[in-house]
Amino acid sequence: MSERRRLLVVYHTQSGNTGQLAEAVVRGARRVDETETVVKRAFDAGVEDLLACDALLLGTPENFGYMSGALKDFFDRTYYPCEGKLIALPYAVFVSAGNDGTGAVREIGRIALGYGWKEVAEPLIVRKAITGEALEQCEELGEAMASGVALRIF
Template identity: 45%
Template sequence: MSVKKKLLVVAHAPSINTQRMVDAVLKGAQHEDIENVEVTYIPPLNANAEDVLAADAIILGTTENLAYMSGALKDFFDRTYYAVLEKKQGLPAAAYIRAGQDGTGTKRALETILTGLKWRWVQEPLVCRGDFSEDFISQCEELGLTMAASLDAGVI
């Protein structure tokens, strides 16, 4: 029996719709055809460096607040950055941003932090902007599926 790879989802979900987005990521990542990936969701205020150190890939989710990531996700980075900096370089990463208007500032902040951590973007951050749309749910599900399938296949 092979050891399962670990996909960590750290996402801030302060509303019903953002929780639906997390649930969609998890649904995609736990698709029945994916056999060797264990998916763990931890809200940012509960996630710690040990969670990141145990992960083989990570998906980050955040709302855009005042043109920046959520305080909860920023707190996650503040608490874990130096503990994982040297040990998790190259960690495959993806992100989604729930932005009411723009998403540019949040995307830039995430790209800056992940560049500092030397994590590897698997794809461009998904920015779900404007009024809430059911398309966001399918996009998040696809993101989860793509990350988990890529991890399962050894592509990332």
Template identity: 50%
Template sequence: MTTKRLLVVAHAPSPNTLRLREAARAGADEIAGVETLCLAPLATTPDDVLGAHAILIGTTENLGYMSGALKDFFDRCYYPCLERTQGLPYVLYVRAGSDGTGARRSVESVATGLRWRKVQEPLILRGEWREDFVDACRELGMAMAAGLEAGIF
């Protein structure tokens, strides 16, 4: 049986957003048969995407858009991955100080262009910081890895 690889690419400019990224990774790590590669957007290469069987994306909401670091990731990876990652399952979480719709829309627009397959509605973590955001990201990572391991996507 081939080990599946889940790539977690999430911008974490603060201690709390780092906790979200680490929670997503930790949740994914609970699933046997799935290898988790967790990287900051600026450290992620097209080869990392090409080696993944699924991707979990995390971003902050910055001026109603995805983070600049995540935009840089997409700019560098878009064309090298365009024809080679069609159908790649993905999920998104957004740490949003306001409503998160602009950040969500910007990521979904690029993912649609790449022809990636959204496997669930994005997790939008809105408003003031709450500790349950960490649990929600852990569950998201675990669900994504479990679906990958089970062959659901």
């Protein structure tokens, strides 16, 4: 296990709430020295980033009961170039929701199924205000994903 494995965090934020969650996820992930954590905003992430990762964390606000347009754009740009190349890629989702967040999670899951990815953690949905407890949960999610990557559990 000499080479560091890579966790990619792709997220979008508009109001800043999902950005706070992403920062907490990254803080947790970077506690694991054996994993390289790469962070990209959804509009900046691309095929090369996706093909180079060993696991993926996706963050989005809930917009009209759906994921952000930026995250959908990321999927639109990467799906066909990556088709069949990322089977069983471990992934998890975190959502900043004004309502219940389940629509965003459901639609991300449908797209992830098309890629052939493997969900390895329950979706983390933070409803309404960002609390200290929510940030701790995000840190735990990031650390758990990075640990799983480093230990080759996923």
